Amino acid sequence: MNIALFGYGRMGKMIEEVAINRNHTIVAKIDANTENIDFSKIDVAIDFSLPSAAFGNIEKCINNNVPIISGTTGWLDKYNDAVALCNEKKGAFIYASNFSLGVNIFFELNSYLAKMMKTLDQYAVTMEEIHHTKKLDAPSGTAITLAEGVLEHSKYKGWQLDKADENHIPIVAKRIPEVPGTHTISYNSNVDSIDITHTAHNREGFALGAVIAAEWIVGKTGVFTMKDVLELN
Structure with a gap:
């Protein structure tokens, strides 16, 4: 699976390590200064960026038919807009305050x-x-x-x-x-x-959950939560 990372701080680096260990490929590491993104090479995106950037990242991915997992907090005033866009574009999106x-x-x-x-x-x-x-x-x-x-x-x-x-x-x-x-x-x-x-003893649990959610969402359409991923509904 080809994964794009939106945000490459400590969580982004941990997600990269976990994803590679699970035989995935990181095809893009995107920060605020990244202008040209080739969405055709991306199977799924994982967003652990800044609150000010999260909705824009989600919007770009949904508009380019790329499923996106977002673990960024502090942007939820626009969550309903993300849900509406995902439903309109028949995209795939998971937000969780914590993926552990x-x-x-x-x-x-x-x-x-x-x-x-x-x-x-x-x-x-x-x-x-x-x-x-x-x-x-x-x-x-x-x-x-x-x-x-x-x-x-x-x-x-x-x-x-x-x-x-x-x-x-x-x-x-x-x-x-x-x-x-x-x-x-x-x-x-x-x-x-x-x-x-x-x-939490370390950040690996957060990263593993995000990668598992990314694996789960590929090929699906809709707005989901970790309850869906873990079959807790």
């Missing part, structure tokens, strides 16, 4: 726990996410996805960064050097606490 296979299982665990806790008003929900100091957005896209999983099954009206009123879930975002990503959801009452945590 373990994190996507964690998303399901989080949602299931939220369902069980739905009627137990004595528990208050808090969240914490920890990432490396080079991460640009806060809270992380993964934390937002986790919060949405709780909101779907709770009385809360939304989330707020750091401190929150009783109607919102507080998400504390910490930035510590060399931390790939740790996410914790806590249910606290006067008598006990329930915590679930996912801890």
